[in-house]
Amino acid sequence: MKNLYIDFDGVILDTNTVLYEEARRQEYDIDDNEFYEKFNFKCVLKDRYIINESIECIKALIESKKFNISILTHCNSLKEGTDKVKYIRKFFKDITVIICPKAISKTKMVHTEDSILVDDYVGNLKEWEEAGGIAVKFSTDLNGKGYKVIDRLDKLLEMF
Numbered sequence: 001m002k003n004l005y006i007d008f009d010g011v012i013l014d015t016n017t018v019l020y021e022e023a024r025r026q027e028y029d030i031d032d033n034e035f036y037e038k039f040n041f042k043c044v045l046k047d048r049y050i051i052n053e054s055i056e057c058i059k060a061l062i063e064s065k066k067f068n069i070s071i072l073t074h075c076n077s078l079k080e081g082t083d084k085v086k087y088i089r090k091f092f093k094d095i096t097v098i099i100c101p102k103a104i105s106k107t108k109m110v111h112t113e114d115s116i117l118v119d120d121y122v123g124n125l126k127e128w129e130e131a132g133g134i135a136v137k138f139s140t141d142l143n144g145k146g147y148k149v150i151d152r153l154d155k156l157l158e159m160f
């Protein structure tokens with residue numbers, strides 16, 4: 001069974017679009033910590049932001065028994081991490097969720113060698129490959145930027 005790590009923001013839920021809009025509206029730089037300290041992440045943890053049936057797709061991946069699945073998500077604060085875990089637990093009572101501090105590479109949190117990472121951010125995928133992992137880009141317009149690419153998580157079943 002291959003280890004499969006699934007990113008949250010931009011793969012399971014489209015949190016980024018709302019977050020970036022809100023930062024712009026409040027005239028914050030998107031990397032400004034002050035913005036994240038004030039932002040109530042619960043506002044974007046809504047079912048209407050689910051991307052391409054991601055929750056149903058993860059259920060299909062679990063059922064296939066092909067992968068050892070974890071959700072690996074960068075978080076700006078413990079509160080954000082807590083809210084994300086609570087949201088994910090609405091759908092999955094027994095999936096592994098790993099909260100990665102924003103300043104730490106995902107490669108420093110888990111076993112990378114021969115493990116799959118699905119992520120929408122090329123920076124994470126580049127680090128992942130350099131650490132011996134298998135990188136898959138998630139992109140709703142199938143823009144792989146040189147990586148294997150999927151726009152639905154259940155496409156992993158055909159790919160591996």
Ligand SMILES: [Mg+2]
Binds near residue numbers: 009
């Ligand atoms: Mg992401």
